[in-house]
Amino acid sequence: MKTTNILIVIYICTLSLSTFGGEFDNGAKIYSYSCVLCHGNKGMGDGYLPMKIKDYPSTNLFENIKSKDRENLIKVISQGFLYKDVDAYMPPWKDELSKREIADLADFIIYLRTDTLPAINLLEQYLNKIKRSVRIGELIFQTRCILCHGKQGRGDGRLSKIIKSPPPANLTISQLPTESMKAIISYGGQNVGRSSKMPPWGDFLTDSEIQALIDYVKTLRE
Ligand code: HEC
Ligand code: HEC
Known part of the structure; x- marks a missing residue:
């Protein structure tokens, strides 16, 4: 094989690696099981509970952002309402999820906020x-x-x-x-x-x- 061909093959391999089996898969998967009920299929706050319960606080992960960086996201997800002024409807997850899983969720939310369309598509695969x-x-x-x-x-x-x-x-x-x-x-x-x-x-x-x-x-x- 010519060097250029090898380079193209390597390029295609890394390209497909970054689309499938990517670093956000685990976060998307856990989100699909544990977070959709309140935060919705796209993270836009249209989960089942907020639609059903009157005066439910906003669960839109794109607005009213209390946790901008990774460190704060990890704290909010682990401690839920025990953290600062987070609303009582946000449960703490530290007893149900491992540190690794919580970090993966934080990474997925950052992905959702910065690269919204591919993140929503990935999530949809898990929801299906x-x-x-x-x-x-x-x-x-x-x-x-x-x-x-x-x-x-x-x-x-x-x-x-x-x-x-x-x-x-x-x-x-x-x-x-x-x-x-x-x-x-x-x-x-x-x-x-x-x-x-x-x-x-x-x-x-x-x-x-x-x-x-x-x-x-x-x-x-x-
Ligand atoms: C029972 C409903 C419920 C579930 C389930 C739930 N949340 Fe929440 N979450 C909330 C509510 C309500 C808020 C808004 C809290 C506030 O505004 O003080 C919130 C806020 C947050 C925030 C802070 C957003 C910000 O920047 O202000 C993050 C991050 C978050 N949730 C992540 C998650 C993750 C990840 C999961 C799944 C493991 C999850 N939540 C599951 C109800 C829920
Ligand atoms: C022969 C009867 C019987 C069959 C068949 C049966 N269960 Fe149960 N199940 C029970 C009884 C009795 C309890 C209550 C146990 C207790 O409270 O100590 C129970 C409790 C449970 C609980 C616990 C719920 C809670 O909130 O505590 C779950 C979950 C459950 N069953 C799921 C299933 C599933 C899924 C199947 C089928 C694969 C199944 N069960 C088949 C008799 C049965």
């Missing part, structure tokens, strides 16, 4: 993945879970007549954070100090199927 995942989760839920938890997840499945104290959980009012939900679904109730009537599923389902269930169960919440 979740939509697919929710459909798979719904299928598994219907075959494995409704017997106890009921069609809508209200805890009123057929076996709820037999399983009492505690009955199958009402998943529409469940507040379990993602990690705890993953634990009880994978290892079962008994292994996490809850009822043995909630069976473990880790041996029957793959990690991505369990993730799909979690995505779906979250959509049942009211």
Whole structure:
């Protein structure tokens, strides 16, 4: 190969590296799971909660900016309302996400603010993945879970007549954070100090199927 050809190949490789598998992937992925509900699909504050609740503070990440630089972003995300004058509706994430994940989120928000269009496109890819995942989760839920938890997840499945104290959980009012939900679904109730009537599923389902269930169960919440 001629040197110019090699150079072109190298150039194309770095180009595709910077578009896919890029440094912002992880931040976009976590944002799609944990932040969209309040900050919206584009970070413009049009999440589900702000639209539903009256007088909800603005969650637009482009306006009313309290956290300009990376360092402040990391503080706001880790400490939420515990940090300075941040509103009570912004949860702290330090117990649910690692330092690395919080730094990735901060980088993604900076990317969103400076290079908005590609950032929104990247986010959309992850949101589409979740939509697919929710459909798979719904299928598994219907075959494995409704017997106890009921069609809508209200805890009123057929076996709820037999399983009492505690009955199958009402998943529409469940507040379990993602990690705890993953634990009880994978290892079962008994292994996490809850009822043995909630069976473990880790041996029957793959990690991505369990993730799909979690995505779906979250959509049942009211
Ligand atoms: C339950 C709703 C809710 C969720 C979920 C949520 N936020 Fe927020 N967030 C808010 C609200 C409300 C504010 C505005 C706080 C204020 O103005 O004092 C805010 C503010 C922020 C700010 C400060 C913006 C600025 O510069 O002023 C950042 C950064 C932020 N959120 C990042 C995140 C990230 C990252 C996630 C996901 C891990 C997330 N938030 C999840 C409600 C939420
Ligand atoms: C044989 C009945 C039964 C089946 C089948 C069942 N569960 Fe459960 N589940 C329970 C019971 C009982 C509890 C309550 C445990 C407790 O409170 O100690 C529970 C609790 C849970 C919780 C905890 C909710 C919370 O907020 O505490 C989740 C999440 C859950 N189940 C998800 C599932 C999923 C997903 C499936 C299907 C893969 C499933 N369950 C299948 C009986 C069942």
